[in-house]
Amino acid sequence: MRISVFGCGYLGAVHAACMVKLGHEVVGIDVIEAQVTALAEGRAPFHEPGLPELLEEALATGRLRFSTDAAEAAGAEVHFVCVGTPQKRGENAADLRYVQAAVDDLIPHLSPGDVVVGKSTVPVGTAENIAARLWKDAPEVTLLWNPEFLREGHAVDDTLRPDRFVYGVQAGEADARAVARLDEVYAVALADGTPKLVTDLATAQLVKVAANSFLATKISFINAMAELCEATGADVTQLADAIGLDDRIGRRFLDAGLGFGGGCLPKDIRAFMARAGELGADQALSFLREVDAINMRRRVRMVDLAREELGGSIVQRRIAVLGAAFKPHSDDVRDSPALSVAAQMQLQGASVTVTDPWAVPNARKKWPDLTFVDNVEDALRGAELVLVGTEWPEYVALDPEKVSRLVKDRRIIDGRNCLDPTAWRDAGWTYRALGRP
Numbered sequence: 001m002r003i004s005v006f007g008c009g010y011l012g013a014v015h016a017a018c019m020v021k022l023g024h025e026v027v028g029i030d031v032i033e034a035q036v037t038a039l040a041e042g043r044a045p046f047h048e049p050g051l052p053e054l055l056e057e058a059l060a061t062g063r064l065r066f067s068t069d070a071a072e073a074a075g076a077e078v079h080f081v082c083v084g085t086p087q088k089r090g091e092n093a094a095d096l097r098y099v100q101a102a103v104d105d106l107i108p109h110l111s112p113g114d115v116v117v118g119k120s121t122v123p124v125g126t127a128e129n130i131a132a133r134l135w136k137d138a139p140e141v142t143l144l145w146n147p148e149f150l151r152e153g154h155a156v157d158d159t160l161r162p163d164r165f166v167y168g169v170q171a172g173e174a175d176a177r178a179v180a181r182l183d184e185v186y187a188v189a190l191a192d193g194t195p196k197l198v199t200d201l202a203t204a205q206l207v208k209v210a211a212n213s214f215l216a217t218k219i220s221f222i223n224a225m226a227e228l229c230e231a232t233g234a235d236v237t238q239l240a241d242a243i244g245l246d247d248r249i250g251r252r253f254l255d256a257g258l259g260f261g262g263g264c265l266p267k268d269i270r271a272f273m274a275r276a277g278e279l280g281a282d283q284a285l286s287f288l289r290e291v292d293a294i295n296m297r298r299r300v301r302m303v304d305l306a307r308e309e310l311g312g313s314i315v316q317r318r319i320a321v322l323g324a325a326f327k328p329h330s331d332d333v334r335d336s337p338a339l340s341v342a343a344q345m346q347l348q349g350a351s352v353t354v355t356d357p358w359a360v361p362n363a364r365k366k367w368p369d370l371t372f373v374d375n376v377e378d379a380l381r382g383a384e385l386v387l388v389g390t391e392w393p394e395y396v397a398l399d400p401e402k403v404s405r406l407v408k409d410r411r412i413i414d415g416r417n418c419l420d421p422t423a424w425r426d427a428g429w430t431y432r433a434l435g436r437p
């Protein structure tokens, strides 16, 4: 099947390469020339495990190309929309201008019978507006909404072996043909037994934001428990293990710490609240305001803890921050809790050095005033306080004895509850964490 993918960022680049792996011929379209050039040369423009190898393999088949020219989408039968839907500046709502522009760019190159498949995360109602637009300008083209659930750091596997497919459809014969076509695209995964749910357009759009809202709520729930643990001397990691053993609750997404960041959960819950307000249903999602507030409070608590540990002031104190990415195995620094804490401490007068195995270039672009180093030893050298902001395996594996000689003072705050407190305390460190005695 010939496929086009509009938007070759974290979602689209992985999707394009994976579609080749599934046997299709793909053109990836993006408006950023440098990104297209890098991808066409087999260089992933961001860090995603497995993507460089997959790109190389896909390019070698001759069935994958990239372009900035939307006209290259002509001749494809299925067109995926994977462009960004960031938070509007100064507002909670999603900025839909990239989705609108991609649809505008695509329409002149569509042929009768083509299927447009929306994958970007959008406020409910967006798909219906696009469908109306296609009805007017390309009436023999069908729109499906097929939200994406991949996680950064696991994107390749999540795309090739997803937990489920959701197809949002309109009513009618054309939709049955479009569904059959999307089934052909995903034939390999469907044959492996991946569940498929066919819903109306509104439900499909809601499934996506509901899933992300649930995940964000689960994280904020455990972080609220961490606040209680801090007030009582209890241990949130044991609490999570204990409640997580109940199958109905489950242990996943109960890791307390600095909370959620990234290009998705924070902006998606805010956009969902904004859309609910427009629909006159804001009360239904008022709990998400609290989910957001609990999440942001963890960052403030981390800075307060640093101040407490340093005897009341962080001004001119040397603090090493391990981690800049919003989560391990990614170089994405969008709304990164670790970076936000580092920046806050710097703004409050601390002398902060940040390191990360992959995210330093992106972090430097975002916060050029922070000091960045490429390796953990340089970050630790002379530090009066060490703060773990992202649980990269190499930080989890640090030997507290070995790194003792690098720092000025042995003080560590584990912002991700990822270290063994006993090992650090036994090596003479003052160990503090969020929600753990």
Ligand SMILES: NC(=O)C1=CN([C@@H]2O[C@H](COP(=O)(O)OP(=O)(O)OC[C@H]3O[C@@H](n4cnc5c(N)ncnc54)[C@H](O)[C@@H]3O)[C@@H](O)[C@H]2O)C=CC1
Residues within 6 Å of the ligand: 006, 007, 008, 009, 010, 011, 012, 029, 030, 031, 032, 035, 082, 083, 084, 085, 098, 101, 102, 103, 105, 119, 120, 121, 122, 148, 149, 150, 151, 152, 263, 264
């Ligand atoms: N990053 C993730 O893990 C996931 C993201 N999503 C959703 O997917 C969408 C994309 O997210 P990301 O890939 O993270 O964003 P991104 O910002 O990494 O990538 C978006 C890409 O779209 C390109 N673009 C903008 N306008 C365009 C146009 N008119 N034509 C072609 N390309 C255009 C941009 O240049 C950029 O490269 C968002 O709605 C996001 O919420 C959904 C699931 C997972």
Ligand SMILES: O=C(O)[C@H]1O[C@H](OP(=O)(O)OP(=O)(O)OC[C@H]2O[C@@H](n3ccc(=O)[nH]c3=O)[C@H](O)[C@@H]2O)[C@H](O)[C@@H](O)[C@@H]1O
Residues within 6 Å of the ligand: 121, 148, 149, 150, 151, 152, 153, 212, 215, 219, 252, 253, 254, 255, 256, 257, 258, 259, 260, 261, 262, 263, 264, 265, 326, 327
């Ligand atoms: O819509 C999206 O883009 C994606 O958003 C999230 O994926 P992602 O943002 O890649 O990362 P997650 O693994 O969900 O982590 C998000 C944040 O929550 C934090 N987190 C996660 C789990 C946990 O127990 N505690 C916790 O604080 C992570 O450190 C990270 O900052 C969802 O997990 C994906 O299913 C979804 O497709």
